[in-house]
Amino acid sequence: MTGLSLTERLKIRTLSAEQVRRRALTRALSSPLLRWRYGSATADQILIVPQELRAADPSFWFEIENDHFGLASEIADLKGASPFRIVPPSVAWQRELHGFGWLRHLAAAEVDEAAAAARQYVLDWIKINRTPRGVAFEPAVTGRRLMSWIAHANMLLEGTDAKTYTTIMSSVGEQVVALNATWRNAPDGVPRMVSLIALVLSDLAVAGHDKQLKDAESALIAELKRQILDDGGHVSRNPNVLADLVLDLLPLGQCFQARGRQAPEEIADVVKKALAFLRFMRLGDGMLARFNGVSTGSPAGLATVLGYSGGELEAVGAADASGYARLERGETVVIADIGSPPALEIATEAQAGALSFEMTSRARLVFVNGGFPGPADRDWNSVARATASHNTLCLAETSSSRLVRHAKLEDIVGGLPIRGPDMVAARLSDEGGMAVLAGSHDGYVERFGLLHFRRVALTLNGDRVEGIDRLEPPQGSLRLKADLPYAIHFHLHPDCQCERLAARDTCLIRLQDGQEWIFTADGADLSIEDGLYFVDSAGPRPNLQIVLRGATFGETEVRWHVKAVPANGPPPLA
Secondary structure, eight states: OTTOOHHHHHHHHHHHHHHHHHHHHHHHHHSTTTGGGGOOSOOOOBOOOOOOOSOOOTHHHHHHHTTEEEETTEEEEOTTSOTTSSOOSOHHHHHHHHHTTTHHHHHHHOOHHHHHHHHHHHHHHHHHOOSOOSGGGSHHHHHHHHHHHHHTHHHHHTTOOHHHHHHHHHHHHHHHHHHHHHGGGSOTTHHHHHHHHHHHHHHHHBTTOGGGHHHHHHHHHHHHHHHBOTTSOBTTOOTHHHHHHHHHHHHHHHHHHHTTOOOOHHHHHHHHHHHHHHHHTBOTTSSBOOOTTOOOOOHHHHHHHHHTTTTOOOOOOOBTTTTEEEEEETTEEEEEEOOOOOOGGGOSSOOOOTTOEEEEETTEEEEOOOOOOOGGGGGGHHHHHSGGGSSSEEETTBOSSEEOOOHHHHHHHTSOOEEOOSOEEEEEEEETTEEEEEEEEOTTHHHHSOEEEEEEEEOTTSSEEEEEEEEEOSSSOOOOSSOEEEEEEEEBOTTOEEEEOSSTTEEEEEOTTSOEEEEEEESSEEEEEEEEEOOOTTSOEEEEEEEEEEEESSOEEEEEEEEEOOTTOOOOOO
16 A cells, blocks of 8 residues: 555545445345345336437437447447347447447337337347346446336337237346345445436336335435535536436436326435536536546537526536636636545546636637546546646646555546545635636645645636736745746647747637637746647547746746737737
8 A cells, every 4th residue: 555645545444344345235135035125026017108318319220230339439340249249349338238328329210120129139138148247237237227228118118029028027127126236336426326316216117116115215315415515516526427417317306206206305406406517517618618527528418408407597606515616707718626636436537637727718619628538548548637638737747636556446446546636725706807716736735845826817808818827835935956847738629729929928829710819928938739639529639738838946936818819900919
């Protein structure tokens, strides 16, 4: 455990003990002696078919007809075989395959052949997966599969022969009982939440299983209270997970109504808060700001999710619990990360972007973080999580957060978590109409004895952003033994162009719609360098970044600003 603090060592021991306890409990509840507590594994009827709210792509059926199966940004060539019998291209692809969320695409094709294929795939899965092991039986995967089969019960069951009907329904019953016994073994965070949502939905929708509903409902409510913060954000600090959560919770509320039951108030409350938070985190281009795990997505998809609010969302003024700040003036929006990483057990997608920000002008992205790579580009994860991939200051070519490398911890949480900064303090204020964010973090104090302070101000009409980045000790003065290099990164969206002007500290940013902004720096050397933008659907894209470089002896201040060039105005001056 070299390099770990005492707190982290104790945390790992606690997580390990909790993992052992949950696994032992799952084994006990899965045994024939105790499985009776969850009712009979038989199921003869789907009482409710919840609405599928996720967007569907009918062209998926065309791909299958051509022996291709595209999931998790990767395409498998089936070569005439069942997708359940080939070597999966990745674990992410495998999870999506066994989760059956892709059934909605076959339903959207609206042809008999697609429906027949869907039934055959389900029957193939049942035949091949008789022994509960591996990815296919992870609680969250089982939960997603149950929700998908139930949502598409009409396509899978209507008009089938008695044998097919019985085979599918028997498997549904067995999986509901299994999920009742195994959900506790799901990793913390989203997987456990998905498992419980699926369990409650199944208890409502499958005949004969509502006797276990009360316990499942209580467990879900407890998990919602624990995972959803007061401002509507998720404890992982990943805004993206909330969109999926809403699309699962809305049909669940409908199932309660269809069964003549009162849905728990907590479900509607979480949906309302989550939708408001998503709106808070949406930039002018219609997308979520790229922080802490946010990857590829579509403005239309997010707009669809937000459309379920009915236009009656209360505006979120701040997101202090989640650690984000929003500055908005005129047609300019700036969103900043002002929070510390989440707990180790849910920090596997958290990124080292303390005090970084993103900015849009009208509907165009200007400054963007690298974002989180898609499943097919996971080899880039460590680079994308580094501070240098964010619009903030990077000291001595190191990140403000550190990856925690520990084999046991990685096994428990399913990846590499990060730690630090321990302190990120920030204050948002209005100064004569300007939106001003002032903050600091201690991510470099332990290693170098320096705090990073940042001030970002957005003028009243949104045509100018003024910034100050400062390095100094927490108190008193400090003279380092050797000067430390620093770089302040400003990554541009790949559609932006950037060129140096005559003055060495000035450059011109040109947006795709013709907008122009002048960037000027004072106190550091300005350069235009190559970078990478990780969240494009086609994979990482090259982009440009403005980098302010220098060296600090212990106290340094750099000032910068970016100002809009008026339309049809005079050419920028050097």
